[in-house]
Amino acid sequence: MSALSTTGGMTLRGLAISPPLALAPMVGLSHSALRTLVLEEGGTGLLFTEMLAARKLPQESDRTSPYLIRGTEERPLFYQLFLTENEDIAPAVDRLHELEAQGIDLNLGCPAPQLRRHGAGVFLTGDPQRVRILIRTLRAATHLPVSAKIRLGECLDESRLLDFCRMLEGEGVDLLTVHGRLDKEKFCRRPRWDWIGTVKRAVAIPVLANGGIFSVEEARQCLRASGADGLMLGRGAACRPWLFADIAREVYGLPIASSGRTKQEMFDRFAALLEERFPVERRLGRLKQFSHYFARNFRFGHLLATSVQKSETMDEAKRQAEEFFLHSAI
Ligand SMILES: Cc1cc2nc3c(=O)[nH]c(=O)nc-3n(C[C@H](O)[C@H](O)[C@H](O)COP(=O)(O)O)c2cc1C
Structure with a gap:
């Protein structure tokens, strides 16, 4: 039910995804404000929410829950x-x-x-039979594209990994994202993009490669090493919301116009989106988390990260940021 296009996009059950560049699910980060910011910068073909507890979802309000608040322009969005x-x-x-x-x-x-x-997330994968039943149930419950996001496994075991991925494909998963690290590996370890390639060659469904992409050059290297059909960016997108547009332009040759925003304007836009869409008590924590990553753009970025971190209100955090952009943003 999925097809790859020669221009670098893909179609999943009739849903066109182009360019094949996705914002990763990230707790506290992949909410409406970041999703909107990266969309405005351009180059994103697919958005994900942060992980949501299936059990709690039916009771959550999409007007007040920070997990479900969403602007109309945020699509395609996978929950x-x-x-x-x-x-x-x-x-x-x-x-x-x-x-x-x-x-x-x-x-x-x-x-x-x-x-x-x-016992959820990666802790489910020790029991492939259980995963099979869950995916089968999910597949039967929806006409929508179903995707799965995995790591490489507990240890490097090619046949186990490929059996697992083929099982997912056989049960009707339309898209697979592979984070190129073992289950317990920390982010400081280099991702194994070549192992994503091992998965890619073993399945017919599209594969997104994920892990450690912070620049256009790393995007190129990852695509070369994995042969993946597209990329998923996590921390790189929070650091550089314009990175999708750069990759779309430079790797996929797409004519994406620049938003023309400075970094300060991006920061301000992010804060404004939080204020526009989120309940008061849900704003500051999210600004702090974003600042932690966005601060990496600057030589003295720790000043931005720590001053926002110490702030007790949104107004104080915004004042601190303004001060930083005025004097220290190099
Ligand atoms: C703050 C944070 C929260 C995350 N939350 C999730 C999550 O909710 N679901 C998930 O599948 N992965 C989650 N991840 C993992 C990312 O989706 C991604 O696989 C990982 O960060 C590697 O990609 P990157 O190097 O591009 O960041 C999270 C990562 C970070 C840094």
Whole structure:
């Protein structure tokens, strides 16, 4: 049900994704404000939400929940679920249909401690039979594209990894994202882009490569090493919201116009989006998390990160940022 295009896009159950560049699901980061900012910078073909508990989803309000708030321009948007129980799937999927999701992603790759408690995310993958049943149930519950996000496994075991990926494909997954690290590997370790290539060659569905892409050159290297059909960017997108546009232009040859915004204007736009869309108590934490990554653009960026970090209100954080951009933003 998925097709690759020769111009670098893909079609999943009739949904066109072009360019094949996706914003990764990231807790506290991949919300409406960052999604909108990267869309405005251009070059993004697909957006993901941060991971959402399937069990809680039916009770969440899309007007007040920071996980579900969404602007009309944010599409195509795949909602990422973490789950362990089959019975949670149908109510969650019904809610996602109401919310006009363009696709549903199953988190099979995140090793966060809160998922360990539930046995979800990467902790599910030790039991492929269980995953098979969950995917089968999800597939039967929706007409939307279904995707899955995985890591490479507990250890480098090619046949186990490929059996797992072929199982996902066989159960009707339309798109696979592979984060090129083993389950317990930290972000400081170099991702194994060549192993993403091993998966890519073994399945017919499109594969997005993920992990460690912070520049156009790294995007090129990753595509070369993996042969993947597209890329998913996480931290690189929070550091450089314009990176999708650069990759779309320089790697895929697409005529993406620059937004012309300075870095300060991007920071201000992000803060304004938080203020426009999020309840008061949900803004500052998200600004702090974004600043942690965005500060990496500057030689003295630690000044931006720490002054925003110490702020007790949005207004104080914005004043501190303004001060930084005035005097130290090199
Ligand atoms: C703050 C943060 C939160 C994350 N949250 C999620 C998540 O909700 N779901 C998920 O599948 N992966 C999550 N990840 C992993 C990213 O999606 C991605 O796989 C990882 O950061 C590697 O890509 P990158 O090097 O481009 O950042 C998270 C990563 C970070 C840094």
